[in-house]
Structures are given as structure tokens and as C-alpha cells.
Amino acid sequence: MKKLLNRLYADYLMPSRMAEYEALLVKAAQAGYRQLSVRSFYREVHAAEDPGKVLVHRHDIDSDLRTARKMFDLEVKHGVQASYYFRLSTLDYGFMREIEAAGGEASYHYEEVATYAKRHRLRCGDSVRERFPEIREMFVRNFTRIREQLGMQMATVASHGDFANRRLKVINHELLCDEQLRRRCGIECESYDTELLRHFDLYISDRPYPVYYYPISPFAALGQHERICFLTHPVQWETNWLESTRCNLQRLAEEVAWHR
Numbered sequence: 001m002k003k004l005l006n007r008l009y010a011d012y013l014m015p016s017r018m019a020e021y022e023a024l025l026v027k028a029a030q031a032g033y034r035q036l037s038v039r040s041f042y043r044e045v046h047a048a049e050d051p052g053k054v055l056v057h058r059h060d061i062d063s064d065l066r067t068a069r070k071m072f073d074l075e076v077k078h079g080v081q082a083s084y085y086f087r088l089s090t091l092d093y094g095f096m097r098e099i100e101a102a103g104g105e106a107s108y109h110y111e112e113v114a115t116y117a118k119r120h121r122l123r124c125g126d127s128v129r130e131r132f133p134e135i136r137e138m139f140v141r142n143f144t145r146i147r148e149q150l151g152m153q154m155a156t157v158a159s160h161g162d163f164a165n166r167r168l169k170v171i172n173h174e175l176l177c178d179e180q181l182r183r184r185c186g187i188e189c190e191s192y193d194t195e196l197l198r199h200f201d202l203y204i205s206d207r208p209y210p211v212y213y214y215p216i217s218p219f220a221a222l223g224q225h226e227r228i229c230f231l232t233h234p235v236q237w238e239t240n241w242l243e244s245t246r247c248n249l250q251r252l253a254e255e256v257a258w259h260r
Helices: 002-013 018-030 038-046 065-077 093-101 112-119 125-130 132-150 163-168 172-177 179-185 241-258
Strands: 034-036 054-061 083-086 105-110 156-159 202-206 227-232
Touching (some): 002 241, 018 034, 034 038, 038 054, 038 156, 054 065, 083 156, 093 132, 112 125, 112 163, 112 172, 132 179, 156 172, 163 241
Parallel strands (some): 054 083, 054 227
């Protein structure tokens, strides 16, 4: 019951945390941190440059474009760069071009493994992996279409985590273990690559109410760690009744269809 009540509060009653997000941007700048996108940070460390004190912002746009735009407006106000990863269901090419024009990064939050498994009602991880050649082609088609519509190359991508991935114990990131696939698409880095993550002193992700951050607050991390990656999801920062309801109903429908 407590878990359900927490979910209801997070989805429908939680006050906006936009002021908190802006305070973080300001405090990080005051503490001498450069605030970068994943792409910019990766290219610096890949070139063996010392990035110094950095706070890398990664936004996974699972849902709620309205709040994502509010976060972007705050970043533009304070001269902050960030990476925004969009699912097929949240693609907004106009917004993505605005992000790129402001010096940030807009790219793909992919989930072909989970999508394929649900579409074909595959409930065994080994069965899904056997279909990887077909799923990779599905990824290439989606990636190519987005790149062409966006009108620019996407250098990094980020795996989305779906309930199907957790049940199957197959993460979407496994798909990009294929170096040939990366070369075909021109992908320099996946956001969960060890080659990227090893350069961070600390990786923080936001969490739903009442936890908010894991493993620690980014406010507490400033000054204690020099290279920080901060993963956020707009839905954790402001309630959006319509979007939350749509996502909850869609999740329920997918669960029912998958097990039918």
C-alpha cells in the first residue's frame, strides 16, 4: 500500500522541482564545474584530454516533453550543455534541433530489444538473443530514419530500460556490442559503455519520490567528486497528470498483451 501511495504522490501530487534543478545548475557553476553533454565529455576523454571538474548532464526522455523543455530552458539560461535522449514515442525534431543549436546533444533512446520481445511475445532471454540479427536491422532502420529527419549525425545513443528487459534479463545495450553495427550507424559511444563510465568518479541517477537521488544527492557530490555524470528523467521533476496517466495505461496494456 505504501508503495502505491508513493507512486500516486509522485505521479499526481508532487510539487514542481524545477527550482531545485536550477539551484543545482547554479551551485555547480559556482563550484567551478563545467556542465557538458555526454558527447562533449566523451570526445574530450577519448582524445586523452583532461576535462577537469565536470558535471555531465544526461536526460532520458522516457515521457513528458513539457518538463524536458522546462529543463532545457533553464540550461540555456545558465549556459549549460546537456544530452537529451528521445524514444520513438517522444521524438520532437524541432525541439531536438533547438537543443543542438544551443550546443547540447539530441539523440536516440533506443529500445528495440524490448519492443521486439513484446511484439512477438517472447518470454525467454535466449529466444530474444537468437533474434538479434533481425533486431539489429530494426535498430538500423529506426536510427537512420531519425538521423535523416533530424538532418545531422547522432554520435552517442542511450539504452532505454523497459519492464520487459528486466523480466527477460536482456538489456537493450547488448544490441550494441556489435562493432559492425556501430560503424554502420556512425555511433561513437553508448552511454553505458565501460569506456565512457570509467572516466567518471561518480554516477548519479534521479529516483522517484521519496528517494529522489541514488546513490547520493548531486548537491552533496559537488566538491567531493570531480567528474560526475547525472542522469535525469523529466517525469521525476514535475508532475504531468495527462502524461503519467497515458504512460501508466500503456504499461498496463503492454503487460496484458505480452502475456495473452
